[in-house]
Amino acid sequence: MAATAVSMLWLRDLFAVVMLSGIYSLFAAVLYVVMDAVDVAFTEAAVGAGISTVLMLGTLALTKSKEKAHKKVAYGPLVLVLVTGAILIYGTLDMPRYGDVNAPVHSHVAPRYIEKSGDEVGPPNIVTSVLASYRGYDTLGETAVVFTAAIGVLAIIGRRRKNKKDEPPTAKAKGESAS
Amino acid sequence: MFEIHAGLFNYWVAIALMMVGFYIVIAQGNLVKKIVGINIFQVAVFVFYISMGKVDGGSAPILDESIKVYSNPLPHVLILTAIVVGVATTALALALVVRINRSYGTIEEREIITINHKADHDEDTRS
Numbered sequence: 001m002a003a004t005a006v007s008m009l010w011l012r013d014l015f016a017v018v019m020l021s022g023i024y025s026l027f028a029a030v031l032y033v034v035m036d037a038v039d040v041a042f043t044e045a046a047v048g049a050g051i052s053t054v055l056m057l058g059t060l061a062l063t064k065s066k067e068k069a070h071k072k073v074a075y076g077p078l079v080l081v082l083v084t085g086a087i088l089i090y091g092t093l094d095m096p097r098y099g100d101v102n103a104p105v106h107s108h109v110a111p112r113y114i115e116k117s118g119d120e121v122g123p124p125n126i127v128t129s130v131l132a133s134y135r136g137y138d139t140l141g142e143t144a145v146v147f148t149a150a151i152g153v154l155a156i157i158g159r160r161r162k163n164k165k166d167e168p169p170t171a172k173a174k175g176e177s178a179s
Numbered sequence: 180m181f182e183i184h185a186g187l188f189n190y191w192v193a194i195a196l197m198m199v200g201f202y203i204v205i206a207q208g209n210l211v212k213k214i215v216g217i218n219i220f221q222v223a224v225f226v227f228y229i230s231m232g233k234v235d236g237g238s239a240p241i242l243d244e245s246i247k248v249y250s251n252p253l254p255h256v257l258i259l260t261a262i263v264v265g266v267a268t269t270a271l272a273l274a275l276v277v278r279i280n281r282s283y284g285t286i287e288e289r290e291i292i293t294i295n296h297k298a299d300h301d302e303d304t305r306s
Contacts, residue, residue: 005199005219014211021215029220035233036240036250040225040258047262052218059211059273063280066288068207077206085198089191097186099235101248106234110251112226118242126240126252127259135256142260149267153274157281 001027012067018056025049039127189230196223208288210276214269221265228254228261 004024008017025048032041096103113130121129131139200223203216232254240252280286283294 001196005196008212008215008219009199009203009207014209017212017215021218024205024219025222028226032229035229036237037232037255037258038231038239038241040255040262043262044222044225044257047266048218048222051265055266055270055273056211056215059276060194062277063211063286067207067212068290074206077202080205081198081202082270084201088197090195092190092194093188095187095190096231098189098230099233099237100186101234105231105254106251110253113252114240114249124242127255130252131255131259136191138256138260142263145264146267149271150270156271156274156278157243157290 014060014065014067015057018053018060021056022049022053025052039125119138193223193227193230193250196226207260210279210286210288211273211290214272214276217272218265218269221261225258225261228258 001024004020004027008020008024009019011017015033022141025044029041029045031050033037096105113126113134117126117129117134121133123129197220200216200218200220203219204213207213207216232251234248234250236249237250239247240249240255276286279291283291285291285294
């Protein structure tokens with residue numbers, strides 16, 4: 001998984017990069033299954049690996065699929081990234097260990113969901129009952145976000161302009177958009 | 180050292196992936212690649228959350244008589260929502276890239292900046 005992520009750094013062929021990001025999502029889905037999150041795994045496989053790869057391929061078809069040559073290593077960002085990573089790792093040192101039963105995450109509402117959701121909501125899948133019932137408003141908000149995004153996409157590229165080939169913005173065009 | 184911190188390995192994997200995504204976002208000039216970087220970052224955060232929900236000896240949170248210990252279902256629910264929202268934002272970002280390509284003819288950050296500078300310069304000389 002890390003290998004696919006790192007090779008995306010070096011590749012300049014954007015088609016390969018997009019394919020690798022699909023593979024990366026599938027690896028993540030496998031990892032979710034290992035960590036018991038089956039629902040998340042198949043959502044990731046369908047939506048993350050499927051739909052977003054298709055969307056990116058569509059974008060490549062409309063734009064260009066080769067990246068221009070660039071500097072091999074950018075040292076400023078590299079240092080920034082390493083420092084941030086080191087700080088984050090330092091922050092994990094007093095986190096609960098992997099699989100710890102007494103971790104704070106497991107002590108608040110989750111036990112109630114596990115004990116009562118079968119009687120209160122019905123479906124044997126706890127994730128389903130939390131998603132649709134206890135946290136129904138979350139899901140409603142999610143739908144609103146997806147709807148807004150769809151409107152946004154339509155507003156941005158939905159209608160073709162009359163002049164098919166927009167030129168790069170000249171001074172005049174920039175002035176117009178500013179006013 | 181490694182023995183003591185072995186239980187933190189899951190967080191470190193997530194952080195490493197996160198930083199790869201972060202580096203792609205800030206260091207690479209191609210807009211599509213930047214979006215791929217954001218996706219890598221996002222998935223790293225998901226892995227982080229899901230790994231927090233895992234309980235030793237636990238099983239997937241689907242009720243059954245024979246199972247005593249379940250993993251925590253709450254992070255799963257949150258991440259399900261986050262995945263769908265993530266794809267929505269990716270779609271929006273890609274639409275912006277298509278629009279940028281339509282009016283600038285390029286998806287390289289550096290070239291876009293050059294074109295903008297040139298347009299600004301034209302404006303200055305004209306006025």
